Amino acid sequence: MPDRTVPYLADHAAWAAEFERSFPGAPAGYRRFWRWVRLVGGEVYRIGGTLPSFPLERPADVRRSLRAVRPQLALAAPWLFATVGRVKQLLGARGSAEADALIDALLLDATGATASDCSAVQGGIALDLYRRGCQWVDGGTGALAMRLVRAIRSFGGEVRFAAGVARLVRERGGWTLVLDSGERVTARAVVANVPPAGLDLLLGRPPRIPKPGEAWGAFVLHLGIDASGLAPLHPFHQVVADTADLERAGANALVSIYPGRGARAHRWSISVSTHVQPAEFAVPPGQACGRRAELERQLLAAVRRVIPDVDRRILLLRSATPATYQRFTGRPGGFVGGLRQVPSVVALRAPSRRAGPQLWLAGDHTFPGQGTVGTALSGINAARDALEFLGKEPPL
Numbered sequence: 001m002p003d004r005t006v007p008y009l010a011d012h013a014a015w016a017a018e019f020e021r022s023f024p025g026a027p028a029g030y031r032r033f034w035r036w037v038r039l040v041g042g043e044v045y046r047i048g049g050t051l052p053s054f055p056l057e058r059p060a061d062v063r064r065s066l067r068a069v070r071p072q073l074a075l076a077a078p079w080l081f082a083t084v085g086r087v088k089q090l091l092g093a094r095g096s097a098e099a100d101a102l103i104d105a106l107l108l109d110a111t112g113a114t115a116s117d118c119s120a121v122q123g124g125i126a127l128d129l130y131r132r133g134c135q136w137v138d139g140g141t142g143a144l145a146m147r148l149v150r151a152i153r154s155f156g157g158e159v160r161f162a163a164g165v166a167r168l169v170r171e172r173g174g175w176t177l178v179l180d181s182g183e184r185v186t187a188r189a190v191v192a193n194v195p196p197a198g199l200d201l202l203l204g205r206p207p208r209i210p211k212p213g214e215a216w217g218a219f220v221l222h223l224g225i226d227a228s229g230l231a232p233l234h235p236f237h238q239v240v241a242d243t244a245d246l247e248r249a250g251a252n253a254l255v256s257i258y259p260g261r262g263a264r265a266h267r268w269s270i271s272v273s274t275h276v277q278p279a280e281f282a283v284p285p286g287q288a289c290g291r292r293a294e295l296e297r298q299l300l301a302a303v304r305r306v307i308p309d310v311d312r313r314i315l316l317l318r319s320a321t322p323a324t325y326q327r328f329t330g331r332p333g334g335f336v337g338g339l340r341q342v343p344s345v346v347a348l349r350a351p352s353r354r355a356g357p358q359l360w361l362a363g364d365h366t367f368p369g370q371g372t373v374g375t376a377l378s379g380i381n382a383a384r385d386a387l388e389f390l391g392k393e394p395p396l
């Protein structure tokens with residue numbers, strides 16, 4: 001933060017002590033709030049582990065979600081439609097603008113919303129999840145994708161690379177997928193791992209682009225640096241440059257550092273991201289270039305908080321705008337990360353993944369939303385539906 005550095009510690013007692021040290025004089029309500037986070041976040045984590053299936057549209061959803069029912073559910077259930085802001089108010093966690101900014105910044109990263117409109121149950125798990133340990137996948141998401149590829153192949157599946165789907169056409173008994181190459185593939189069941197607007201384009205109908213405030217885009221600075229002589233650093237940092245206007249692009253930056261290994265030990269890669277409104281980049285190219293340069297400058301300033309002499313170490317610098325995500329990940333409008341987790345889109349109220357006959361959506365725009373772990377559960381739910389339709393027993 002502008003005037004302090006706060007280590008977000010995993011151990012609950014150590015974090016309570018650290019909070020007191022970092023925010024001396026913060027009212028006791030904040031201590032109650034962190035206890036609430038531990039209890040409710042822990043319970044939501046347990047519920048997630050049972051792989052529930054929301055919203056409850058079919059008997060199968062009820063059957064799968066019943067596994068989550070335990071007496072402890074009473075800890076989370078009352079907060080289902082509340083906001084984190086309401087919880088803080090009830091517990092008396094207010095009066096410290098700095099502590100509020102810390103909570104808002106953490107929530108913005110994990111849920112896309114700040115306390116005043118963030119869903120309480122999603123906020124609880126979001127704030128607690130970091131303390132279960134932050135991790136990265138060895139080899140990056142490419143390695144994760146290749147593991148999935150191997151798993152699919154080991155079950156007799158086929159994976160095609162560089163095979164974009166251009167259209168989905170409803171046929172008797174299923175669907176025909178028309179690939180960019182013109183090749184046609186028929187399927188009885190389709191799981192489309194795209195945002196709803198992406199599916200709309202495949203079906204030839206107007207795309208349901210998120211409205212302002214429903215989802216975010218990202219601006220990301222990628223750096224390759226010469227790390228010679230640098231002491232090991234914690235890999236994850238969140239740099240808040242402006243506590244008064246956290247949602248402004250560049251005001252809040254996530255800095256992730258991936259040290260090189262072996263022969264590349266002195267070559268580190270760094271990625272720095274900030275939330276942006278995609279509309280900011282839907283301007284003439286000259287203006288978009290200016291905006292890009294401005295955000296690169298701001299995000300570089302955020303890295304300087306962690307590596308003060310980063311400028312002289314830079315070997316490579318690239319940046320990505322919403323247009324980058326639109327082009328390379330096929331996300332219409334360049335919206336990333338899923339819907340902002342406000343009470344109206346959470347759990348029982350989550351958007352349906354059932355997109356049509358024999359057609360399911362998976363990804364961060366369906367339950368449970370936002371992030372890689374959530375995306376995995378959305379995929380499990382779509383796969384369970386598709387397998388049941390095909391008369392097969394889902395393994396989970």
Ligand SMILES: Cc1cc2nc3c(=O)[nH]c(=O)nc-3n(C[C@H](O)[C@H](O)[C@H](O)COP(=O)(O)OP(=O)(O)OC[C@H]3O[C@@H](n4cnc5c(N)ncnc54)[C@H](O)[C@@H]3O)c2cc1C
Nearest residue numbers: 164165193218273329330336337363364370371372373375
């Ligand atoms: C900068 C940034 C940082 C993030 N940090 C984190 C983090 O630290 N932790 C975390 O959990 N989450 C993080 N996220 C969010 C996370 O990356 C996403 O929520 C997640 O990737 C969503 O997965 P998805 O499967 O819904 O969509 P995607 O990851 O977009 O995957 C969909 C895939 O389908 C492909 N595709 C699209 N259309 C077609 C088509 N017509 N034919 C063929 N293929 C197609 C795309 O190319 C893409 O590979 C971050 C996101 C961003 C942008």
